Structure formats: C-alpha cells, structure tokens
Amino acid sequence: MRYISTRDASLNPQKKTFTEILLGGLAPDGGLYLPEAYPQLGNEELNRWRRLSYAELAFEVLSKFIDDIPSADLKALVDKTYTPAVYCNGRDLKNAGEITPIRPLEPGFGLLELSNGPTLAFKDMAMQLLGNLFEYVLEKRGETINILGATSGDTGSAAEYAMRGKKGIRVFMLSPHERMSAFQRAQMYSLQDTNIYNIAVRGMFDDTQDIVKAVSNDHAFKSRFKIGAVNSINWARVVAQVIYYIKASLAVTQSNDERVAFAVPTGNFGNICAGHIVRMMGAPIGRLILATNENDVLDEFFRTGVYRPRKAAETFTTSSPSMDISKASNFERFVFDLVGRDPAQLRCLWGEIDRGGSFDLSKTPYFERLPHFAFVSGKSSHADRIATIRKVYEKYGLMIDPHTADGFKVAFENPTPDMPLLALETALPAKFAETLMEAIGKSPTRPPAMEGIERLPQRVTVLDADVQSVKRFIEEHAAD
Numbered sequence: 001m002r003y004i005s006t007r008d009a010s011l012n013p014q015k016k017t018f019t020e021i022l023l024g025g026l027a028p029d030g031g032l033y034l035p036e037a038y039p040q041l042g043n044e045e046l047n048r049w050r051r052l053s054y055a056e057l058a059f060e061v062l063s064k065f066i067d068d069i070p071s072a073d074l075k076a077l078v079d080k081t082y083t084p085a086v087y088c089n090g091r092d093l094k095n096a097g098e099i100t101p102i103r104p105l106e107p108g109f110g111l112l113e114l115s116n117g118p119t120l121a122f123k124d125m126a127m128q129l130l131g132n133l134f135e136y137v138l139e140k141r142g143e144t145i146n147i148l149g150a151t152s153g154d155t156g157s158a159a160e161y162a163m164r165g166k167k168g169i170r171v172f173m174l175s176p177h178e179r180m181s182a183f184q185r186a187q188m189y190s191l192q193d194t195n196i197y198n199i200a201v202r203g204m205f206d207d208t209q210d211i212v213k214a215v216s217n218d219h220a221f222k223s224r225f226k227i228g229a230v231n232s233i234n235w236a237r238v239v240a241q242v243i244y245y246i247k248a249s250l251a252v253t254q255s256n257d258e259r260v261a262f263a264v265p266t267g268n269f270g271n272i273c274a275g276h277i278v279r280m281m282g283a284p285i286g287r288l289i290l291a292t293n294e295n296d297v298l299d300e301f302f303r304t305g306v307y308r309p310r311k312a313a314e315t316f317t318t319s320s321p322s323m324d325i326s327k328a329s330n331f332e333r334f335v336f337d338l339v340g341r342d343p344a345q346l347r348c349l350w351g352e353i354d355r356g357g358s359f360d361l362s363k364t365p366y367f368e369r370l371p372h373f374a375f376v377s378g379k380s381s382h383a384d385r386i387a388t389i390r391k392v393y394e395k396y397g398l399m400i401d402p403h404t405a406d407g408f409k410v411a412f413e414n415p416t417p418d419m420p421l422l423a424l425e426t427a428l429p430a431k432f433a434e435t436l437m438e439a440i441g442k443s444p445t446r447p448p449a450m451e452g453i454e455r456l457p458q459r460v461t462v463l464d465a466d467v468q469s470v471k472r473f474i475e476e477h478a479a480d
C-alpha cells in the first residue's frame with residue numbers, strides 16, 4: 001500500500017509508505033495523505049472476519065494499509081493496544097474481548113460504545129494505537145520526537161495518556177489557562193510522567209493554536225527539535241477508526257447484503273471520514289448520518305453543496321465543545337473522493353479555502369454525485385442537546401454525553417426503517433457532568449479510576465501567550 005497527497009497533481013505523484021507518513025502531518029504540498037486506492041473487501045473475507053475478536057480484526061484491517069512493519073511486530077503492537085485492560089475504564093465490559101460493545105436500545109437501534117478507554121472519549125481508540133506505533137518506529141530508527149499540540153480538552157488528554165512513559169517521545173501540550181473544567185484539568189495535569197509537559201497558556205484556545213502554528217512554521221526550529229503532531233489529520237488516526245466501523249457492521253448483520261447506518265457527532269470530520277472509507281472498501285454501510293452542533297459548516301455543505309468555513313470569531317462556544325470547529329481538517333479527504341480523486345480540482349477548491357474563502361459545488365456534477373456517498377446530515381442546538389439527553393434517559397435509562405446527544409438528535413430525525421442504526425458514543429457523560437445536571441438533574445457516576453482526581457497533585461507550567469516563551473520552554477525540555 002502506497003500513500004498519495006490529495007494535492008499532488010504532478011505527472012509522477014510521490015508515493016510513500018505507511019511509516020513514512022506516520023510521524024508527519026500534512027504532505028509537503030499542503031495536502032492530506034490517502035491510500036492510492038482503497039483496499040476492497042471480499043465476501044469470503046468479510047464472512048471470516050465475523051468471527052474475529054477486536055484485536056484479531058484490527059490486525060487484519062491494518063495489514064491492508066501497512067506493509068512496511070513486519071507482520072509479527074504489527075500483531076504484537078495491536079495486541080498490546082486493543083486489550084480489555086486498556087478499554088475497561090468506563091464500565092464492566094460484558095464480553096471482555098469486544099473492546100467496542102454494542103448496547104441494544106430497541107430493535108434495530110443501538111449505542112456503539114467507543115469511550116471505554118483511559119480518557120473516556122472515542123479518541124483513545126486511535127490515539128492508543130498511535131502511541132504504540134510511534135514508539136515502535138522511533139525505536140527502530142533510533143530517533144526521538146517532541147510532540148507539540150494545543151487542546152481545549154479531549155485531544156490533549158487522549159494524546160497524553162497514549163504517549164505517557166513512551167521511549168523517545170516527549171509531549172508539550174498547550175491548554176488555555178483556567179478555561180477547562182476542573183475534571184479536564186485534573187485529567188491532564190495530574191499525570192506525573194516525566195515525558196509529559198502541560199503548558200497552561202494565559203489566553204484562549206485560539207491563542208494556543210496560533211502558538212502551535214507559529215512554532216510549526218519556523219522550519220529551522222521544527223527540524224532542530226524534531227517537532228511532531230498528533231492532530232486529527234494524522235492518517236494513522238483515521239485508519240485506526242476504520243476498525244470499529246467494520247467490527248460493528250459485522251456485529252449487527254448476518255450477511256454482507258444487509259446494510260447498517262451510523263450516526264456520528266462530527267467536528268473535524270475525522271471519525272466519519274473513517275466510516276466513509278469503510279463504505280468505499282465495500283463493508284455493509286448503507287448510511288452515514290452526520291450531526292453537527294451550532295457550528296454547522298458541514299451540515300450546510302451536505303444540504304447545499306456550499307463549503308464555507310467560518311472565521312474564528314464566528315465559531316460558537318457550545319455545550320458539545322469538541323465539535324466547535326470552524327474548518328473541518330479531514331474534510332479534504334472526502335472531497336478528494338467526491339471530485340473523482342482529481343488532485344488538480346482539489347487544489348483549485350482548497351486554494352479558495354486557504355485564502356479564507358469558500359466553494360460552491362451546487363451547480364456541478366459533483367453535487368449530483370453526492371447521494372451516492374450515502375450521507376445524511378443535520379444539526380443540533382443546546383436546547384436540542386438537553387432535550388435529547390433527557391429523552392434518552394427517560395426512554396432507555398441511558399445517560400449520554402452532549403456530543404453523543406447531537407448524534408442521537410439527528411438520528412431520531414432520520415430514522416432508517418430499512419436497516420439497523422448505531423449511534424456512536426464519542427465520550428462518556430462523566431466528562432460533562434454540568435450538562436447532564438442541567439438536562440436530568442443528576443450527575444453521571446464516574447469510573448472508579450477517576451474518582452477524586454481533582455485532589456491529586458498537578459504538574460503544569462503557566463506561560464504567557466507568547467511564542468518565544470513556549471519555544472524557550474521546548475528548548476529546555478526537548479528530547480535529544
């Protein structure tokens with residue numbers, strides 16, 4: 001399997017292997033990496049996969065995308081990642097081999113549990129694999145990496161729990177000082193691992209993101225200190241998410257002719273991009289229900305064909321904060337497929353986006369082709385979220401988090417009588433106790449490992465929102 005950039009329109013496109021793109025972010029031309037063709041799943045293969053455990057399936061799936069890590073090593077990495085010991089934090093797993101159990105709610109409708117990992121959000125599903133892959137590849141090459149990131153919550157904690165104690169890796173995670181919840185702060189800052197550096201920046205989330213951009217644009221600094229990223233454009237994160245769509249599709253069907261629908265709370269289009277890829281591979285996915293919150297740039301596109309990223313100042317702060325995005329960083333991967341994988345066309349569209357503009361496909365043949373990709377979209381507001389959390393609690397006795405609620409809301413609006421529907425659980429409600437309190441007057445119980453974490457000692461350095469101070473801190477603490 002070789003990887004190409006969505007924007008490489010040269011006669012002889014550069015092709016890379018999996019480990020060549022693993023540690024990097026964007027392609028040098030500014031595009032995103034994708035397989036040069038999606039592997040196609042056969043009938044017999046899918047039938048054989050129906051009997052596999054999560055880890056066994058993960059190995060089979062990843063083997064289709066990774067051909068430059070020896071099989072035995074890949075197997076060991078996958079077994080170490082997808083073990084019940086890692087994915088049991090949230091609750092008792094009835095079937096320990098499942099990793100992503102399905103909780104049936106009514107005939108043809110269920111919750112796909114993806115948030116039983118160490119930080120109680122679905123991002124652990126991919127990030128835990130990334131941590132093990134990074135450590136393996138760096139060790140092979142005798143290299144080190146300094147991961148620099150900015151977080152308003154879920155991504156930072158998932159990255160830190162995945163990278164803690166890993167050889168050759170240091171993490172510098174910027175977060176807005178005193179703007180995260182006490183629980184979120186405790187989750188990150190209480191880690192005592194010496195390779196994890198929490199930097200609380202006196203400013204807003206946008207300031208932290210600007211600092212990361214400024215540091216990454218200083219190419220000399222970046223290469224001298226081997227600065228890397230684990231943001232959601234990383235291909236390995238997308239491919240790790242492919243696994244659970246296949247696992248779940250096979251779990252709720254008897255034969256490969258049946259179809260399954262998934263409802264996906266969406267921000268950067270990373271999670272649902274994996275669903276799209278799985279459908280393109282020929283797995284039995286019949287519909288992808290995309291839910292946004294008040295930040296509805298993607299809902300607008302799927303309804304109208306207009307993609308109009310918002311300015312930072314036009315981005316709403318909502319009660320499903322991990323979906324508060326103005327520009328969906330993985331969307332380019334989908335549009336590449338939509339325009340028939342024409343990198344010249346893609347360059348032209350994203351030229352507009354990179355200049356701060358928008359594009360409109362409504363009067364193009366691409367928009368007519370959109371229904372073939374099986375997306376349905378909708379949006380959810382704070383009032384919808386609260387009403388949905390309440391309704392789901394009353395109807396099924398189930399507490400869901402505000403992001404998952406956005407998915408349920410749009411799923412309820414788009415019933416799929418012709419196929420089973422699974423709503424993706426992107427976080428546990430324990431992470432968002434305030435919103436649950438508002439909706440149902442009750443606080444969700446916390447997994448035992450998270451009890452009282454606010455009282456643990458914290459390791460964090462507070463810095464001004466200043467690029468030089470952050471660079472100096474990295475210089476003093478970087479791995480060499």
Ligand SMILES: *Cc1c(COP(=O)(O)O)cnc(C)c1O
Binds near residue numbers: 265
């Ligand atoms: C990151 C996140 C999302 C959005 O996922 P994308 O891959 O960015 O679309 C939704 N819900 C939660 C809880 C998240 O942490």
